[in-house]
Amino acid sequence: MDTLILLVVTGLGLGALYFLVASGLSLIYGLMGVLNFAHGAFLTIAAFLGWEAGRRISDGTWTGLAISALVGILVGATVAVLTEVLIIRRLYERHIEQALVTVGISLAAVALFEGIWGTDPIYTDRPAWLTQTTDLLGARIPNDRFLLIACAVLVLGGIVLFLKRTRYGLIIRAGVENRHMVTALGIDVRRSFTLVFAIGGAAAGLGGVLASVYYGYVSAHLGSVLLIFAFIVTVIGGLGSLTGAAIASVLVAVLQQFANFYLGGTGDLVVVVLLAAVLLIRPRGLMGKAA
């Protein structure tokens, strides 16, 4: 029983990370049709700069972590907006080229990070509470999992509120549904492209700082690993669906934990099998709109 709870909570924590990356991917794809390979790079740069800021001001304390998170969010959003405005906008409506450009950015960025911060993971200091465990129904659960889950829930709630309650959210939702109709009604959808990139980048930035808490280190490849699972999550959840991304994140991460524990470390393979199964039964994903 205690193992079960531990696996579920750890899975939820990992799912939270996946969701922070996948939410941005899904929104960007849903609205603009851009498969953003640079998303992992947004996450990594945010993790590095967040860590640099946090460690300069107050290492291993809550203040330090809060500053890291703030810097991470800002950096993620800024880099994402710059990418959109400077590069992706030039290739408007040419989806393959847009994906190719982001591939180039991600390759160059990872190489640059390796050049600056080295190829080895850098271990980070965390507030003491996060390194301890809490007893939950007999299971000893590392505290950082709770932080991750809380953050992801906040981000999910925030994005949903923004999408449902604001004018810009309305435009984005309408754009995901039918972009041409929105344009025909005289609304400049392109302005919300930048906004979606900013939101996605901010979520990825927070995800980067939290990933460094979860793994206990920052490295140039932090983003690439998470990005692949985030892709899988987005496809399973249905491209363009935020709720789908949330459900699929939890599903994928929990399944991964269980397979790793009970099936001898086959978590990654089980996830791919799940992906294949979903595609066979329901090619558009759990919550995706019909093609």
Next chain:
Amino acid sequence: MNRLMTAKSLRLVIGGVLLVVALAILPLLAIDIPGVLPGPTYTPGTLQLLAFALLIAALALTYRIMFGLAGLLSFGHALFFAAGAYGLAMTLEAFGPAEWPSALVFTVAIAATLVLGFVLAATVGALALRVTGISFAMVTLAFAQAGSVLIRRNPGSATGGDEGLALDTAHVPPEFVGVVDTRNLYWLALGILVLVYLIVLWVEKSRAGHVAEAIRENELRVRVIGIRPYNVKLLVFIAASVLASVAGMGYLLLQSGAAPRIATADFTLTLLVIVVLGGAGARWGAMVGGIVYTLLDQRLTALAGSDAIAALPDILRVPLSEPLFILGTLFVLVVLFLPGGIAGLPARIATGRKQHPVEPEEAVDA
């Protein structure tokens, strides 16, 4: 008109044959191009690099019929290259103790690897082609990732994990073993490139190739005409993948081993960079891209370790000492400013157009 066409294609054939002959006698000459090649062309080091470039060119060519011809943006092509390399290494090891003559073992191992490549390609293709466009890209990426993880996990110590798998030379023909025989490996690589080129040419000129091209341009119209895009796409997918595993076998023999790096998503992305850099619209673009990329990668790595770079201030030294950073940036610039890649250059110069063409120019395909 017809006579003009034949004259042109005759010239192309003669040019191609001359090029292959020129490449074939390269190991017998002592051509030294400082800055491009590490040494004269007859030295094993240079031949090794050139052979590697030829294999990458062959691999890029297989990727080009997937992406350039059929418009299938696959992120899992590395899986089949790795299947060729690891498949041959593993079958050679499995047949190692057999009492058969070496030549037979070698042939059987190659045949077994081809079958493996075919089965893998048919399975992955049949599943992944159920979705289209960007979803297809992600699904192939997921399969490649699973393959990469499997290789790193080292199940039953079959794949050697992170250290890779060394080639068991017991049954490999002696002509392909050892540094002295690098020129044989070079000729093998050239042979593989020519073989892949001919098969690719055949696929492209076949009816299936034309249908694949039509699907890339307008899938709905192909459906309306009454052809199932799925079957044709699967055919192209399998052809490209099996050819990729042939290139993978060449890689195993050339490097006397397989490294887990060739199964990673990064490797597929590199291929994509190569094809786009060279120009997805033309066959020779992919090959030029493969050769340019390999040489550039090697020379930039050499440059990164040079004293001239080490003396630069940090802000210049760090980016310049990362070959992938330079290549990635170059790639972004090519996509932004040079659609059509290197292969599109002559046409752009000829027409003198500076603007983006609205449609990528397909006409350059000879």
